[in-house]
Amino acid sequence: MLNIRYDLTAGQLAPKLARLWEVSGPKILSIDSEDNPGEATPVFTINGRYTARGWTEWTQGFVYGSAILQYDATGDEQFLTLGRERTRERMAHHVTHVGVHDHGFNNVSTYGNLLRLMAEGRIPNAAWEKDFYELALKCSGAVQAARWTQIAGGGGYIYSFNGPHSLFADTIRSLRALAVSHALGHVLMGERDVKISLLARLIAHAETTADFAVYYGEGRDASDVRGRVAHESIFNPNDGSYRCPNSQQGFSPFTTWTRGLAWIIAGYPEQLEWLRTLSDAELAPHGGRESVEERFLRPALAACDFYIEQMPVDGIPYWDTGAPNLHKLGDYSERPAQIDNDYEPVDSSAAAIAAQGLLRLGRYLEQKGDGRGARYWQAGLTVADTVLAEPYLSCDPGHQGLILHSIYHRPNGWDHIPEGSRIPRGESSMWGDYHARELALYLQRIIENKPYYTFFGGIA
Numbered sequence: 001m002l003n004i005r006y007d008l009t010a011g012q013l014a015p016k017l018a019r020l021w022e023v024s025g026p027k028i029l030s031i032d033s034e035d036n037p038g039e040a041t042p043v044f045t046i047n048g049r050y051t052a053r054g055w056t057e058w059t060q061g062f063v064y065g066s067a068i069l070q071y072d073a074t075g076d077e078q079f080l081t082l083g084r085e086r087t088r089e090r091m092a093h094h095v096t097h098v099g100v101h102d103h104g105f106n107n108v109s110t111y112g113n114l115l116r117l118m119a120e121g122r123i124p125n126a127a128w129e130k131d132f133y134e135l136a137l138k139c140s141g142a143v144q145a146a147r148w149t150q151i152a153g154g155g156g157y158i159y160s161f162n163g164p165h166s167l168f169a170d171t172i173r174s175l176r177a178l179a180v181s182h183a184l185g186h187v188l189m190g191e192r193d194v195k196i197s198l199l200a201r202l203i204a205h206a207e208t209t210a211d212f213a214v215y216y217g218e219g220r221d222a223s224d225v226r227g228r229v230a231h232e233s234i235f236n237p238n239d240g241s242y243r244c245p246n247s248q249q250g251f252s253p254f255t256t257w258t259r260g261l262a263w264i265i266a267g268y269p270e271q272l273e274w275l276r277t278l279s280d281a282e283l284a285p286h287g288g289r290e291s292v293e294e295r296f297l298r299p300a301l302a303a304c305d306f307y308i309e310q311m312p313v314d315g316i317p318y319w320d321t322g323a324p325n326l327h328k329l330g331d332y333s334e335r336p337a338q339i340d341n342d343y344e345p346v347d348s349s350a351a352a353i354a355a356q357g358l359l360r361l362g363r364y365l366e367q368k369g370d371g372r373g374a375r376y377w378q379a380g381l382t383v384a385d386t387v388l389a390e391p392y393l394s395c396d397p398g399h400q401g402l403i404l405h406s407i408y409h410r411p412n413g414w415d416h417i418p419e420g421s422r423i424p425r426g427e428s429s430m431w432g433d434y435h436a437r438e439l440a441l442y443l444q445r446i447i448e449n450k451p452y453y454t455f456f457g458g459i460a
Contacts, residue, residue, distance in 0.1 A: 062434035065109030104174030119458020141181020172267030227306020255322025265357035315383030349432025401428020
């Protein structure tokens with residue numbers, strides 16, 4: 001169980017954030033020096049060098065988005081130039097990519113961050129550039145929303161790259177694309193010029209995910225533990241009926257892949273923050289503000305509580321809570337995560353993602369006057385204090401990764417096992433590095449009393 005440090009303040013993490021940005025910049029430049037147009041996107045490291053792995057191109061936005069975040073945090077213009085130019089040159093095909101559920105990852109991390117910086121006055125407000133970013137984000141949100149499966153009883157979901165039968169927990173973070181597109185006044189145009197609300201699809205997807213991917217300890221099945229998350233939910237696309245849980249990257253449908261859990265933890269709180277920017281009139285057709293926010297808050301609380309209760313004391317999870325050899329580690333949740341064990345790897349990327357979600361949930365509740373907020377805020381600081389420092393922070397200039405001990409796809413055996421080890425360790429992932437930078441920027445702005453960092457900052 002996470003040992004929440006109630007004595008920890010955000011300000012105490014400032015030296016760690018400064019160190020992170022110090023080592024981060026050269027790694028971004030090193031990756032870019034080897035990133036050739038038309039070649040597959042860097043995904044994870046092998047022996048400290050970023051390599052590609054064909055599945056879908058879901059990490060390119062993190063590559064260039066990392067440069068934009070580096071500029072945001074440090075003011076170093078070379079990273080703004082890099083992020084701007086690479087976005088303009090290489091990201092257009094992601095805007096109209098109809099085959100993936102990853103628009104929130106690729107396009108909000110690039111076009112979205114640039115538009116946010118422009119809205120904040122960090123980039124000169126050139127009309128053509130603003131229009132360029134806005135058009136990309138409008139299209140991205142609509143294309144993502146068109147990837148739609150309707151379910152029995154009403155509602156539906158954005159289906160994964162596996163096909164119309166498949167709902168991924170990950171996709172909760174791609175709702176960023178729909179949110180920004182809606183905030184910019186856009187809609188999805190359907191047959192006979194029917195205007196399809198992006199807000200309606202955002203809410204419906206979030207509710208379907210909450211109902212089927214997240215568990216609440218109410219006896220839904222034999223593995224119904226409150227806060228547990230199924231990576232994939234399978235539906236019959238012929239009649240929209242739910243069939244079963246599944247997992248692509250976790251150990252089984254009946255255990256919790258911890259990065260899938262982390263996507264839920266990060267996704268719902270940031271959407272709760274965005275919902276606050278909407279008028280009561282916009283939310284009225286969907287049951288009203290109180291009802292909508294409660295339907296988003298329920299899965300957030302359950303998943304965050306599960307994380308706190310199930311993780312090792314330092315907040316770094318193993319790759320799956322039901323991984324088959326965890327029992328060989330003994331009382332693993334009663335001590336810090338063991339990187340160098342012989343049985344199951346940790347996944348630092350899940351910690352980097354979850355920390356931000358815990359912090360956002362804590363702040364959201366505190367602003368509502370809910371006393372539960374302090375628990376989640378301090379939990380987020382505790383996890384951040386661990387994952388943003390050695391042995392997870394990579395200070396080796398010869399290693400292109402920023403956050404070490406990340407896991408991509410354990411069942412497929414894609415992760416590098418170093419000589420002398422029985423399990424993967426010592427490597428980084430593009431999503432883990434990006435979200436560590438996002439976490440660091442979030443905390444830095446809190447510490448420096450700068451505008452609160454959200455994906456929709458200045459846009460909504």
